[in-house]
Structures are given as C-alpha cells and as structure tokens.
Amino acid sequence: MITLEVPVLTTTGTPWQELEARECGWWMAPEPEAIRGALAMALRQSDATRTAMGRRGRDLVTSTYTWRAVGRRVYEWLLGAGASRPSFIRESGSLH
Structure with missing residues (x-):
C-alpha cells in the first residue's frame, strides 16, 4: 500500500474545516482567486513544512475518518x- 502524506487544499464545499486548525491543509472558498491564493501559499512552504502538514493530515484521517475510528x-x-x-x-x- 502506498501512503501519501501531503497537505490538502480543498474548498468550503467540503466538511473539513479542521484542516487549517490542525495545520494539515487549506480550506478556502470555492472561488478561483481563493484557490489560487491557497495554492500559492502551499507552494511557498518549505518541503519540511509540507511534509509535516501531510503527516498531521494522515494522523487526522487515521484518528477521525477510518472505519475503525468511526466505528469506535x-x-x-x-x-x-x-x-x-x-x-x-x-x-x-420512530423505528417502525
């Protein structure tokens, strides 16, 4: 299995506002200028920063969104x- 640990860029059309609070990505308005700005910000980060963000993102997914975490x-x-x-x-x- 290939494990990717990269920061995420997504829009407010998704339910993942915690990306920014957890410092693992960018959550912006679904507008070209906002997306362009977030992408530019992501590209300005060092490789080490993006790698750390990706690791935090993987931790977020593992602790919150896997079948095991949801089931728990x-x-x-x-x-x-x-x-x-x-x-x-x-x-x-009612159940009936």
Missing part, C-alpha cells in the same frame, strides 16, 4: 460510554 465513536455512543451522539448520525424518530 458509534459503539462508545451506543454503549453510553460518555460519548455524545456522533454528528453523522441523524435521529429520525
């Missing part, structure tokens, strides 16, 4: 282990 949050919530309902679970009311 769901089971903790279902078991009442102190976890709040994951935001991706919608309660729809």
Whole structure:
C-alpha cells in the first residue's frame, strides 16, 4: 500500500474545516482567486513544512475518518460510554 502524506487544499464545499486548525491543509472558498491564493501559499512552504502538514493530515484521517475510528465513536455512543451522539448520525424518530 502506498501512503501519501501531503497537505490538502480543498474548498468550503467540503466538511473539513479542521484542516487549517490542525495545520494539515487549506480550506478556502470555492472561488478561483481563493484557490489560487491557497495554492500559492502551499507552494511557498518549505518541503519540511509540507511534509509535516501531510503527516498531521494522515494522523487526522487515521484518528477521525477510518472505519475503525468511526466505528469506535458509534459503539462508545451506543454503549453510553460518555460519548455524545456522533454528528453523522441523524435521529429520525420512530423505528417502525
């Protein structure tokens, strides 16, 4: 398996606003000027900075978005282990 550890550039049309807070990418408006600016900023970073950002991004994905991480949050919530309902679970009311 090839593991890529590169920073991410994505728009606010995606749900990953934590990219900037976790310093693993850029989350900008879906407008050409904003994308151009973020790309320019990414290219101005040193290789070491981009590598570190990529590693933080991989850590974010592993801890938050893998099947294992998602499953853990769901089971903790279902078991009442102190976890709040994951935001991706919608309660729809009756089961029948």
